[in-house]
Amino acid sequence: MSDDRTTADEAETGPDADPVTGTETEARDRSTDPEPDRATAGGLAIREPPVVLLPLAVLDGETVSESLVEFLAPTKEVLLAYHELPEQTPTEQASLQFEERAREAIEDLADAFRDAGSDPETRVVFTHGRQQTIDRVAGEVGATAVLLPNPTGDIDEVLVPIREPIDDDRLADLVTTLIEGENDRVTLWGLTAEGDDFDPARAVERAAEELRERGVDSATVTTETSVTPTPVRDIVERSADADVIVMREGTGSVVSVLLGDDAERIATGAVAPVLVLRDRTPSEAEPDDSSTDADASGSVHSSKE
Amino acid sequence: MTASGEETVETDEATITDDAELERTLGLTGGLAIGIGTMIGAGIFVFPGIAAGRAGPAAAVSFGLGAIIALLVALPASELATAMPKSGGGYYFISRALGALSGAIVGISIWLGLVFATAFYLVGFGNYAAAVLAEAGVDVAGVPVVVPLALLFGVFLTALNLFGTENAAALQNYVVGLLLTILVIFLGYGGLDALGVFGRASTPETFAPFGATPVFTTAALVFTSYLGFAQVATVAGDIKRPGRNLPLAMIASVVLVGVLYVATIFVATSAFGSAALASFGETAIVEVARNFGGRAGAIAILIAGLLATVSSANASILSTSRAVFAVSKDALVPGIAGRVNLRYGTPHVALSMAGGPVLVLVALGEVEVLAEVASFLHLVMYSLMCVALFAMRRDEPEWYDPAFRVPAYPLVAGLGAVSSAGLILFMQPTSQIIGIAIMLASAGWYKYYADDVQLKGVL
Numbered sequence: 001m002s003d004d005r006t007t008a009d010e011a012e013t014g015p016d017a018d019p020v021t022g023t024e025t026e027a028r029d030r031s032t033d034p035e036p037d038r039a040t041a042g043g044l045a046i047r048e049p050p051v052v053l054l055p056l057a058v059l060d061g062e063t064v065s066e067s068l069v070e071f072l073a074p075t076k077e078v079l080l081a082y083h084e085l086p087e088q089t090p091t092e093q094a095s096l097q098f099e100e101r102a103r104e105a106i107e108d109l110a111d112a113f114r115d116a117g118s119d120p121e122t123r124v125v126f127t128h129g130r131q132q133t134i135d136r137v138a139g140e141v142g143a144t145a146v147l148l149p150n151p152t153g154d155i156d157e158v159l160v161p162i163r164e165p166i167d168d169d170r171l172a173d174l175v176t177t178l179i180e181g182e183n184d185r186v187t188l189w190g191l192t193a194e195g196d197d198f199d200p201a202r203a204v205e206r207a208a209e210e211l212r213e214r215g216v217d218s219a220t221v222t223t224e225t226s227v228t229p230t231p232v233r234d235i236v237e238r239s240a241d242a243d244v245i246v247m248r249e250g251t252g253s254v255v256s257v258l259l260g261d262d263a264e265r266i267a268t269g270a271v272a273p274v275l276v277l278r279d280r281t282p283s284e285a286e287p288d289d290s291s292t293d294a295d296a297s298g299s300v301h302s303s304k305e
Numbered sequence: 306m307t308a309s310g311e312e313t314v315e316t317d318e319a320t321i322t323d324d325a326e327l328e329r330t331l332g333l334t335g336g337l338a339i340g341i342g343t344m345i346g347a348g349i350f351v352f353p354g355i356a357a358g359r360a361g362p363a364a365a366v367s368f369g370l371g372a373i374i375a376l377l378v379a380l381p382a383s384e385l386a387t388a389m390p391k392s393g394g395g396y397y398f399i400s401r402a403l404g405a406l407s408g409a410i411v412g413i414s415i416w417l418g419l420v421f422a423t424a425f426y427l428v429g430f431g432n433y434a435a436a437v438l439a440e441a442g443v444d445v446a447g448v449p450v451v452v453p454l455a456l457l458f459g460v461f462l463t464a465l466n467l468f469g470t471e472n473a474a475a476l477q478n479y480v481v482g483l484l485l486t487i488l489v490i491f492l493g494y495g496g497l498d499a500l501g502v503f504g505r506a507s508t509p510e511t512f513a514p515f516g517a518t519p520v521f522t523t524a525a526l527v528f529t530s531y532l533g534f535a536q537v538a539t540v541a542g543d544i545k546r547p548g549r550n551l552p553l554a555m556i557a558s559v560v561l562v563g564v565l566y567v568a569t570i571f572v573a574t575s576a577f578g579s580a581a582l583a584s585f586g587e588t589a590i591v592e593v594a595r596n597f598g599g600r601a602g603a604i605a606i607l608i609a610g611l612l613a614t615v616s617s618a619n620a621s622i623l624s625t626s627r628a629v630f631a632v633s634k635d636a637l638v639p640g641i642a643g644r645v646n647l648r649y650g651t652p653h654v655a656l657s658m659a660g661g662p663v664l665v666l667v668a669l670g671e672v673e674v675l676a677e678v679a680s681f682l683h684l685v686m687y688s689l690m691c692v693a694l695f696a697m698r699r700d701e702p703e704w705y706d707p708a709f710r711v712p713a714y715p716l717v718a719g720l721g722a723v724s725s726a727g728l729i730l731f732m733q734p735t736s737q738i739i740g741i742a743i744m745l746a747s748a749g750w751y752k753y754y755a756d757d758v759q760l761k762g763v764l
Contacts, residue, residue, distance in 0.1 A: 059647065085650045088466045088623050090392040091327040092320075092542055093630050093652055094645050099325045125319070127328035128543065136318055136328070 045214045050144035050174040052275065055080045055134045058105035059098055064149050066112070068273060071155040071244065073116035074177050078141045080123050081106035084130045091126040099124060138278060144174050145246070148267035148274040152243050156183040159242035159272070161235045162190045162203050163262075166248045168210040170277055174246065176214045186211065187242070190225040191234065200225040232262050232269075239270035246275045315390055317546040329545040334478055336537050336550050339620055340558030342481045343533030346617035348566040349488065350610040351429040351587050351672070352527045353573045358583025360523040363513035365570040367523035368530070372563025374728060375531040377721035378687040379559050380711045381694040383552035386538040388697070388707035390547035393631035394539035395686045400635065402693035405760050409751035411686045412632040414743050418682025419625040420659065422532055423459075423618055424666035425675035430614035431455030431667075432587040437607050452670045459667055462619050463660030466626070468649055480616050487609040492568045495597055499575030510578055518731075525731035529676040530566060532683045533617070534559045535690075536624045539631075548708025587672065625659035626652050637755045677736030682743060684725045691722035696764060 052072055056062045058081040064072075081102045085094050102124045113120045121141070127133040138146055158179060160171070175186055188207050190200025204223045212218055228234050239245060247263055267274040313322050320327040331339075348368060356364035385398040396415060400408020431451035438445060513520060534555045537544075544550050569590065573582055576593045585592045594606035630652060633643035646653045666675060695718060697705055711717050729737065 083650075086469065088469075088626065088656070089645055089651055090540075090542060090627060090630060092392050093634075093643055094650065095322075095325045095327060096634065096643070097645050098647070103324060124325040125328055126325060128330040129328065132330055133328045 046173055046177055047169065048144070048173050049076055050170075050177050051076045051078060051141055052145050052147055052174075053078045053080060053134070053138050053141060053143040054147045054149070055082055055130070055137075056106070056109070056149065057082060057084065058102050058109075059083050062149065063105075063109055064147070064273070065151055065153075067154050068147075068149070068152055068244075069109075069112045069116050071178060072147070073113060073118040074180065075118075075144075075174070077113055077118060077120040078123065078137065078143065079106050079110055079113070079120050080125060080134070080137050082125045082127055082130060082133055084127055087128055091128065095126045099126075143278055144170055145275040145277050146249075148263065148276060150267060150270060150273040152271075152273055155243040156185060157241060157243045158184065158186045158246060159235075159238065159244070160186060160188050160207070160246045161231070162188060162200060162207065162248070163192070163231055164198055164248065165203060166207065167277070167279065168207050170280070171207055171246070171248075172210040172214050174275070174277065175211060176216055179216070179220065185220055185222065186216070187222045187224065189238075190223075191231040192225070192227055193229055193231070194227055232265055235266050236269035239266070239272045242272045244275060245270060245272050246277060248277045249279060315547070317548075320390075320542060327542060329543055329547070331540060331543045331550075332545050333550045333554060336540075336544050336554030337558055338478045338481045339540060340534050340537045340554050341485070341562060342477055342616040343536050343620040343624070344531055344558060344562045344617070345481070345484065345488075345565070346426055346429060346530075346610075346613035347676070348527060348530030348562065349569045350433065350590055350606075350613050351425075351676075352530060353569055353593075354582050354585045354587065354589030355673070356523050356527050356570065357574055357579040357589070359515070359526070360519040361512065361514040361579045362510055362570070362574040363520045364523055364527075364574070364579075365567050366513075366520050367527055368563065368566040368570055370521070370524040371528045371531050372559060372566070374524075374528070374687075374721070374724045375534055375559045375563070376556065377717055378690060378725060379534050379555045380552075381691050381714070381718045381721055382535050382538055382687075383555050383709050384707045384711045384714075385690065385694060385697065386541045386551045386555070387548050387709045388705050390541040390544065390551065392539060392542040392627055393634075394541065394627075395535055395690050396628060396631045398538075398693045398697075399686065399689045400760055401762055402696040402764055403689065404763055405635075405637075405755070405758055406748065406751055407689060408635070408760065409632070409637050409755060410744050410747045411689055412628065412635075412637055413747035413750060414682045414740075415686050416625060416628045416632070416658070417662070417743050418532075418679050418686070419621050419628055420662045421666060421675050421682070422529065422679035423621040423625060423659065423663045424669075425529060425672060425679055426614050426618035426621060427455040427459045427462075427663065427667050428452070428670055428672050428675065429587065430458055430611065430618060433607060433610040433614055434458070436588045436591060437611065440604065440607060452668060455667045455670075456664055458615075459618070459660065459664050462615075462622055463656060463663075466619070466622055466656050466660075467651055467653055477616060477620070480612050484609055484612050484616070487605055488565060491594060491597070491602070491606065491609075492565065492572055495572035495576065495593065496568060498597060499572055510574065514579065521728075522731045525680065525728045526673060526677060527566075528680040528684065528728060531559065531562070532679060533562075533620070535683070535687065536620060539624055539627045552709040622656070622659045622663070625663075626655040629655035629658050635760055636758050637751065673733070674736055674739070677732045678739045678743075681729055681732060681736055681740030684729050685740070685744065688722045688725040691718040691725070694718045700764065702764060 052075045054077055083094060083098060083102060085091060106122045106124060110120050110122050123137060125133050179186060188204045190204040192198050192200045204225060208221050208223050211221055249263060263274055263276045318329055356367060360367055389397060391397055396408060396412040399411045431454040434454040435450045537554045541547055541551055573590060573593045576596050582589050591603050591606050595603040630643045632638050633640055642654050642658060644654050698714060
């Protein structure tokens, strides 16, 4: 088990890879992809190549389905194999024993992503606090979204429940990158409780407008709104019809979301995987225009050493 | 740092090795909770009666001396810990600075030292649990319940750590917080009362009725109340911003606990005479509280006593397990001792090596010997930590870059080394003999099992 991480880096800087901006790398990935429908997505405008963080408790057997690998392949993925330990166990002690197994499991998954034409970064973390780790790594890699995995079949239906103002730009970057198949459909679904200030119709319309501007065929985008006292339950119930859910993290950090905020509750109850759209943190907002590109080409890891 | 032979980067949030990242999850509060939570039990809830019986009101000086010695060691320990923020604490510093033999003696004897300390805290718990039963009017018909209760709880705590995967750290924070609140109210009221604010003049008494020597022997006995600040260093790998939080947690917990101890003795000896206090035994402080606050006061202090002894015992079991891991990682004991159970995620072998011997010692029930042997073995480590600082500073290796540097280090570390070693001389002969025997056995084990071990990163 020499340094597997270096292998990932070598793949990025090797002759196959384009050490330039993420967008171009993606275009290249698509052109070399055997699937014809991939190439058609090449013309869509993506401002900031989305980075998706996949936190997986690999030692507990958590992984993502093949269809999800295919679906996420156009993004830049960061595969985070984490193992959460009780307080009484030093992280170092567990890493001595389990690091190799965790590394193997995450590299297997990384290979699946490589077969799908992507080039993921892998990290292995031993921690006493899952939320803290996810939050830290998400910040370090400038993640656009964090995946809460659930089993899923072929992915055509993307459900975007909107319950509060959302960063249309980020949402569009992510959705535009992800939907490229002929059958792909996006449903923008505004939900509100009675007497709420939030205007779901307007939010949904703005998001749809942003998607159209990016070149997404309006026929693939559906918008609707509901007034409901139980939005979380409604989303969970509707998840049976969706193949993946994209939603904003609740107010507060990723931490609070993952602790059992709405997104987590939805992921627990839902049949579909949930992509939690992260808010930009203030520190990411300023200097990150340059460093996000660096992230996408995988230099986060090397810059840390 | 090249100490582990591979590329390791320490950031404020994680330790990043070639292969994996180890998240730092404990903040300053967590570090303080470990330091204070380990220490605070004994000095208030077990020793005041015994100490006052030995040294009179001058027992306050004994506690003050203990605090000064602890502080003299905490400073060098802080520097070493910020230079090597790794699990293992004192053992790690000494083995790297002074070599494998010194490391093995300290590493193995600190395991047993912590076992003695844990047993001592559990007997303290037994005393409080028995006092609670008595307060509740449960008739035990003259059957001694202290040791059985301590054993029962020892088994419970070990099992909890073996199988419990709930987050215990947050609980520890609340326990320590509640404990400090009760103590500050109690000592605040008692202190004002002793100064005559409430109109009752307290009994003036000869300050040191038995002369100076008992002050030192008592200091040696009660030093067990300060074992704990160095435990913060054993979780150095888990502490966020170690450069700031490690020294702060160690030094602040020693100062805070020292102040509380001295205040306790002052209040206790003001409320009762030393002789009366001594006759109350291990739970003397309950009678002091009853004197101030009646039954409610006694019950509050009984609850505090249970919390304090439980948190000390639990923290010590965890430290013991970490001490076992530290030596097993360096192959000084068989590697199986460091195994982690995948199902529960807990180091079951190391925890058993903590809990098992503890029960044997609890069954003996000798509070003073348990306390002194624990102190003896810790003091040896403390003294050698100060020596280790000299070794590190003399030819600072390239990787040695502590965020915290001891001011006037030859003076502080020199005094720390001499005073820790000196305190050992004031212990009972029984404790000294047991302590020396354990160290010799550790050296023997090293010669027999690990003579050929080459440690990475030794000076």
